[in-house]
Amino acid sequence: MTTWASAHALAFTAARPLGPVPLPLPAATGLVAAAGTVAARPSPAFDAAAMDGYAVAGPGPWRVTASVLAGRSGRAAITPGEAVEIATGAVVPAGTTAVVPYERCSRTGDLVTAAAPARDHIRRAGEDVAPGELVLPAGRTVTAVAAAALAQAGVAEVLVHPRPRVATLVTGDEVVLTGPLGPGQVRDAFSGVVAALAARAGAEALPPRHVPDDPAALSAALAAAGAEVVAVTGASSRGAADHLHRVLGALRAQWLVDGVACRPGHPQGLAALPDGRWVVSLPGNPYAGLVAALTLLEPLLRRLSGRDAGSVDTRAVDGEARPFPGGVRIVPVVLTDGRASIVPGARPGGLRAAARADALAVLPPQWQSGTPARLLALP
Known part of the structure; x- marks a missing residue:
């Protein structure tokens, strides 16, 4: 048998992240960046007021000649002695030496006076990020905050590793996914755990499918799984109803892990199919299957989704x-x-x-x- 530490490490290192795809920011959020993403435009995109008040030119007092709100056009430029009433985020006219906050000003009619400002209260174009500067490194998750920063920098889509899909095949004539239980039947205790681990690893769990104890049915279910990873619960030991080894042998699968030196969960396994898909074999006993899912399934899904191995x-x-x-x-x-x-x-x-x-x-x-x-x- 493979040692537990070797099996756990191999489930991560044997795979490669799924090939990158470009996705718009909303769809890319939660996924892992496959390449560094740089700014397409400066942020801020223009000189903007950092406070509500007056954009002034030169020493005061200043005569107010116009007003401008964020998102609207205003005076293109002002000259010494002039001021423009301005809102936070509005474009600062050329020639502005400072934005003086309302609370520091005194206004009589169209004349504004204030002490010389200690700060200019102007957010200069590109002071956060300039075009071509790195915003999000490769390997980082596109969080909601990262997506917002990318949007500020004019980025519309990101190259990311897509979510790997995992299909759960729940084997056993005695297992019931939904509905009432009959004599000798038990409730499925695996599919919810697989779905939770998939979400935590950045993957997508497809709806589980029940497969009877029949090798032809298992082979057909594997062929139609429609996922990069297939988690098979049960059928992993050597009993009369355990068909997974025979079916995978017929499919020319390569076993990377075939049994792990742990208790419980030793009949677990990891196999690679010739078409590039992965099969994770989970023991039929629920706690043993949970152990196997944490040992092999989660690290495999983390790797396929582009994540790191996680902290220890x-x-x-x-x-x-x-x-x-x-x-x-x-x-x-x-x-x-x-x-x-x-x-x-x-x-x-x-x-x-x-x-x-x-x-x-x-x-x-x-x-x-x-x-x-x-x-x-x-x-």
């Missing part, structure tokens, strides 16, 4: 757990005062303990209570 959180872990001599034991923990405490009662088939937790702790074989371990944030 390591804390001292207190509590009782039986280390796994051949690999790592992964347990739910709650976080308090900079430490992690194990939530008891975790079992491969149940999610109750994980539902009470903030994260999963990856305990190495030598772990003892109070020693540090890596944490995986829960969705």
